Amino acid sequence: MKRPVGGIAAKSHTRRANDRLDPLGANSDTLRSAHAFPNAPSAPQNASFRDREDEVSVQLRPFFSYYGGKWRDAAKHYAPPQHDTIVEPFAGSAGYSLRYADRRVVLCEIDPILVGLWRYLIQVSPKEIMSIPDVPLGGSVDDLNLIQEARWLVGFWLNRGTAQPRKHPSRWMREQIRPGSFWGTRARETIAAQVPKIRHWKVVEGGYKRCRVTRKATWFVDPPYQEAGCHYKYGPDYVDYDHLARWCRSRPGQVIVCENAGANWLPFRDLAATKTTRTGRRSSEAVWTLGGKVHTIRVPTYSENEMVAT
Ligand SMILES: C[S@@+](CC[C@H](N)C(=O)[O-])C[C@H]1O[C@@H](n2cnc3c(N)ncnc32)[C@H](O)[C@@H]1O
Numbered sequence: 001m002k003r004p005v006g007g008i009a010a011k012s013h014t015r016r017a018n019d020r021l022d023p024l025g026a027n028s029d030t031l032r033s034a035h036a037f038p039n040a041p042s043a044p045q046n047a048s049f050r051d052r053e054d055e056v057s058v059q060l061r062p063f064f065s066y067y068g069g070k071w072r073d074a075a076k077h078y079a080p081p082q083h084d085t086i087v088e089p090f091a092g093s094a095g096y097s098l099r100y101a102d103r104r105v106v107l108c109e110i111d112p113i114l115v116g117l118w119r120y121l122i123q124v125s126p127k128e129i130m131s132i133p134d135v136p137l138g139g140s141v142d143d144l145n146l147i148q149e150a151r152w153l154v155g156f157w158l159n160r161g162t163a164q165p166r167k168h169p170s171r172w173m174r175e176q177i178r179p180g181s182f183w184g185t186r187a188r189e190t191i192a193a194q195v196p197k198i199r200h201w202k203v204v205e206g207g208y209k210r211c212r213v214t215r216k217a218t219w220f221v222d223p224p225y226q227e228a229g230c231h232y233k234y235g236p237d238y239v240d241y242d243h244l245a246r247w248c249r250s251r252p253g254q255v256i257v258c259e260n261a262g263a264n265w266l267p268f269r270d271l272a273a274t275k276t277t278r279t280g281r282r283s284s285e286a287v288w289t290l291g292g293k294v295h296t297i298r299v300p301t302y303s304e305n306e307m308v309a310t
Contacts (some may be wrong), residue, residue, distance in 0.1 A: 002201050011054045014140070034233075039169075059101065060194045063153075063194065065157070067232070068163075068229075073095070074096040077287070078220070081218035083103075083214060084217075085216075086106070102152060107202070110208075122201050128150075129192040130189075158175070160181060160182075183276075208223070208284060209247070217253045218253060219248070226239075226260075228260050248267075251290070253291055254290070260286060271287045
C-alpha cells in the first residue's frame with residue numbers, strides 16, 4: 001500500500017470511515033483513526049470529550065525518534081484522553097500527544113534543546129522543512145547552513161532512539177539500512193505535511209512544576225525512570241520522585257504515569273514488556289492511573305516497515 005504523506009496507513013474500512021468523518025475533506029493528508037470502533041456513529045455535538053472515547057483523533061507520526069519515546073505504546077497500552085486538554089509535563093518527543101494531535105496540547109520540558117525544537121516545529125513552514133538538505137556523504141550537520149533548531153531536527157534523524165541530537169550519521173544510516181527511518185526525502189515529507197497540524201500546541205520551558213494548567217486535563221506523565229533514566233541529559237537527578245508522586249495525585253482530571261516495573265514511588269501496576277528503540281531489547285513497563293479507566297485499545301494496524309520513527 002502506498003503510504004499517504006504525513007499519515008499512518010490504515011485499513012481501508014477505517015480509511016473510508018475517516019473520509020466520512022474528516023471535516024478537512026477526503027483530500028486531507030491527515031489520517032484520522034477511530035479508536036476501537038472505526039464505524040461507530042459520532043457523538044452528539046454537545047458531548048464532552050469524556051463522553052467521546054471512540055471519537056476520531058488526528059494521529060501524527062513522530063517528528064523525531066527519541067530515547068524512551070512512547071508513540072508506539074501510546075496507542076496500544078495507555079487509555080485515550082478523556083479531556084480536551086492533554087498535558088505532557090516530561091515532553092521528550094510527545095509520543096502520547098501525537099496520537100491525539102487535535103486536542104489542546106501543552107508540553108513541558110526541561111531540556112532546552114527539546115524546547116527549542118518543539119517551538120521550531122510549531123511555527124516552521126512546510127516549505128522551510130522541504131528545503132533542509134541531506135547531510136553530505138562523510139559530513140555532519142555542521143556542514144549544513146541551517147539555524148540551530150533545524151540542525152537539532154536533522155541530528156535526531158541521524159540515529160534512532162537517542163536522547164540528544166547527533167552530528168554524524170549512524171552506521172545504519174550510512175549503510176542505508178531502512179533509509180526511510182533516517183534523514184532524507186521521506187522524513188522531510190512527513191514532517192512538512194504534519195507541521196501545520198500542531199500550530200495550536202504550547203510549550204513550557206522548565207521543570208514539570210512549571211506546568212500550571214488548572215483546568216481538567218489528561219496528564220501523561222513520563223519522567224526519566226528512577227532507576228533506568230540515566231541516559232537523559234536531564235535524568236533522575238532532576239526529579240524529586242516523592243514530590244512528583246504528590247504532584248501526580250493532585251492533578252485535576254485523568255492522570256497516567258509511566259515507570260519501569262519495580263518502581264514504587266507510586267503504587268504502579270505492571271503493564272507490558274514493550275519493544276524499545278534498541279534492537280531486540282524490551283522494557284518492562286508499569287503504570288499508575290488516576291481518574292480514568294485503564295484498558296488496552298485497538299488501533300488500525302500498519303506494518304513495521306511503514307514506521308518512520310518511533
Ligand atoms: C522518558 S522521557 C519522555 C519521553 C516522552 N514520553 C516521549 O514520548 O518521547 C523524559 C523527558 O523528561 C525530561 N525531563 C527530565 N527532568 C525533567 C523535569 N524535572 N521536568 C520536565 N522535564 C524533565 C527529559 O529531558 C526527557 O525529555
